[in-house]
Amino acid sequence: MAVFLLNGIDTYFGAQVAQVLSNQAGVDLIGLGRSAPIASVGQTTVLTGEFSGPQLAQVLQEKRVETVIHLAMAGEEQSNADSEATLQQNVLGSMLLLGACLAAKVKRVIIRSSTLIYGASVTNPVFIPEKQVRSCSLKPGLIREYADLDTFATNFVLKHPQIELVLLRCASLVGEKISSPLTRYLTQRRPRFLLGFNPRIQILHPEDAAKAFALAATSKKVSGAFNLVADQPVLLKQAIRLAGNLPFPLPSSLLATANILGQRRAVLGHWPFEQAFLRYSCIADSQKAQRELGWQATHSATAILRTLGSSKASLLNS
Amino acid sequence: MEDLSKLVAFYQLRETQDFILRRIKGEYQTDPYGLDPEIIELMRPLLHFFYRTYWRVKVEGLEHVPATGRGLLVANHSGVLPWDGAMIATAIAEDHPAKRVMRNTFLHWFSELPFVSPLFVSLGCIPGLPENAIRLLEEDQLVCSFPEGVKGVGKLYKDRYQLARFGRGGFVQVALKTGAPLIPVAVVGAEETYPMLANAKPLARLLKLPYFPITPFFPLLGPLGTIPVPSRWKITFCPPIPTATYGPAAADDPLIVFELAEKVRSTIQATLNQRPKTRWPF
Numbered sequence: 001m002a003v004f005l006l007n008g009i010d011t012y013f014g015a016q017v018a019q020v021l022s023n024q025a026g027v028d029l030i031g032l033g034r035s036a037p038i039a040s041v042g043q044t045t046v047l048t049g050e051f052s053g054p055q056l057a058q059v060l061q062e063k064r065v066e067t068v069i070h071l072a073m074a075g076e077e078q079s080n081a082d083s084e085a086t087l088q089q090n091v092l093g094s095m096l097l098l099g100a101c102l103a104a105k106v107k108r109v110i111i112r113s114s115t116l117i118y119g120a121s122v123t124n125p126v127f128i129p130e131k132q133v134r135s136c137s138l139k140p141g142l143i144r145e146y147a148d149l150d151t152f153a154t155n156f157v158l159k160h161p162q163i164e165l166v167l168l169r170c171a172s173l174v175g176e177k178i179s180s181p182l183t184r185y186l187t188q189r190r191p192r193f194l195l196g197f198n199p200r201i202q203i204l205h206p207e208d209a210a211k212a213f214a215l216a217a218t219s220k221k222v223s224g225a226f227n228l229v230a231d232q233p234v235l236l237k238q239a240i241r242l243a244g245n246l247p248f249p250l251p252s253s254l255l256a257t258a259n260i261l262g263q264r265r266a267v268l269g270h271w272p273f274e275q276a277f278l279r280y281s282c283i284a285d286s287q288k289a290q291r292e293l294g295w296q297a298t299h300s301a302t303a304i305l306r307t308l309g310s311s312k313a314s315l316l317n318s
Numbered sequence: 319m320e321d322l323s324k325l326v327a328f329y330q331l332r333e334t335q336d337f338i339l340r341r342i343k344g345e346y347q348t349d350p351y352g353l354d355p356e357i358i359e360l361m362r363p364l365l366h367f368f369y370r371t372y373w374r375v376k377v378e379g380l381e382h383v384p385a386t387g388r389g390l391l392v393a394n395h396s397g398v399l400p401w402d403g404a405m406i407a408t409a410i411a412e413d414h415p416a417k418r419v420m421r422n423t424f425l426h427w428f429s430e431l432p433f434v435s436p437l438f439v440s441l442g443c444i445p446g447l448p449e450n451a452i453r454l455l456e457e458d459q460l461v462c463s464f465p466e467g468v469k470g471v472g473k474l475y476k477d478r479y480q481l482a483r484f485g486r487g488g489f490v491q492v493a494l495k496t497g498a499p500l501i502p503v504a505v506v507g508a509e510e511t512y513p514m515l516a517n518a519k520p521l522a523r524l525l526k527l528p529y530f531p532i533t534p535f536f537p538l539l540g541p542l543g544t545i546p547v548p549s550r551w552k553i554t555f556c557p558p559i560p561t562a563t564y565g566p567a568a569a570d571d572p573l574i575v576f577e578l579a580e581k582v583r584s585t586i587q588a589t590l591n592q593r594p595k596t597r598w599p600f
């Protein structure tokens with residue numbers, strides 16, 4: 001039995017991955033979380049509590065863990081996470097975990113990253129491949145933390161080639177059950193968009209993402225970065241409308257004034273990413289994942305959004 | 319008879335209503351690059367009017383555009399606003415037997431413009447980056463490139479029909495990498511749509527524009543000055559220059575790249591020079 005450790009079992013998405021992975025033959029899954037799981041986790045042994053770096057290394061060594069799946073990114077499922085604590089967990093916590101993996105001689109590490117780390121820039125190709133180097137800087141926030149982790153992990157395995165690294169860069173998860181930054185944006189009242197701009201966005205259903213993590217964890221020879229996205233990009237305004245909402249136009253000058261006055265939230269409402277993503281598209285190409293990982297999204301972007309729209313409608317009617 | 323016209327009007331009204339309702343619900347499909355067939359259908363009457371009535375575009379050599387498979391069209395660029403690209407695409411959509419969709423490439427600077435950027439994308443245009451052109455050509459599509467770029471559209475009226483530098487030969491590299499034939503296209507008439515007498519550079523810098531045109535009508539007549547002049551156009555598609563025989567490795571050979579770029583450039587310049595010297599532009 002190969003031993004797998006999943007960090008971040010206390011999130012909805014963590015539970016989703018655990019469900020897929022723990023039911024596979026020959027898999028012994030340990031789930032690590034700060035609190036008890038919020039959804040069914042299948043046949044996973046759950047460990048809760050806060051672990052320091054050396055403690056993590058000890059757990060990994062004792063349980064003879066071969067593969068670590070790192071999903072514990074704060075700010076994904078909590079709607080109002082404290083930014084300093086988030087950065088601590090996402091960047092420093094992840095660095096400690098990688099250090100612990102090295103000390104405990106873990107063979108494979110699967111890390112969740114984001115397709116938005118390529119940044120929103122006019123010089124992005126229409127479909128961004130994994131090898132693309134970001135041409136713009138990112139402002140502090142969740143996406144930059146993903147980018148920092150992505151870069152750190154890539155450099156880390158260059159120095160320690162005994163560890164196999166898989167970076168799964170997921171598009172924004174959207175689903176009727178998951179609380180994620182983009183789901184919160186799409187389901188708020190009258191989501192704002194910038195007048196005159198309509199970037200294309202990509203989303204991903206948590207079930208499809210979970211399948212990719214299980215595939216990456218169990219396919220021994222695969223390594224490197226992979227973009228994971230649902231079949232086709234949709235326009236931002238189209239996404240809002242499909243989710244049963246009405247987009248609300250915001251002139252850029254008004255937003256610029258609000259930024260100066262520090263009233264961004266009041267004017268823009270909830271927009272989880274930096275404002276450049278309201279102007280320019282950041283569309284990733286997932287052909288590599290289909291080719292090398294044998295992964296295919298089963299939920300199309302339009303279907304995900306329609307389901308979100310109808311679940312919102314039934315919520316209002318009940 | 320009256321009943322029939324009422325019935326027709328009723329159905330038209332209902333169709334329009336359905337269309338608007340579907341758009342409000344977001345129930346429409348764009349292709350992977352953002353091309354929106356319904357927006358193209360909406361714009362078609364306008365493009366048709368410009369093509370047939372306003373500029374009375376005469377087209378020659380459409381047989382040089384392949385009915386199937388990839389092709390990289392390379393055209394001269396002129397006339398402040400990129401109407402030339404729209405007319406080349408209209409010629410292929412309306413008069414080519416295969417009625418193909420041609421993708422115009424635009425300078426990525428246009429992506430920064432509100433309203434313009436989403437419109438370009440929904441009409442099937444793509445930012446003019448080599449990666450984008452290569453991807454489309456590998457899907458056996460038709461792509462049109464304007465190697466003169468801003469130097470072409472921002473040309474002064476006195477320099478009309480004199481080709482500017484053809485970039486750095488990036489378009490040839492794209493053709494070599496994908497084995498797509500290069501099809502030179504010469505557009506006569508677009509130069510006169512906005513006769514640019516001067517370029518107000520300080521104003522352009524202030525507004526962060528690549529150029530600020532002073533024409534006899536703009537900015538003098540304000541928004542009215544943006545109406546293009548109804549000049550008479552002619553678009554000539556020249557015989558394709560095959561690139562597949564060189565192989566993809568030739569894309570890294572500057573000698574071959576610049577030789578082909580010069581071949582395309584001189585073909586277009588020669589075709590432009592054939593225009594009647596006493597041509598009355600209207």
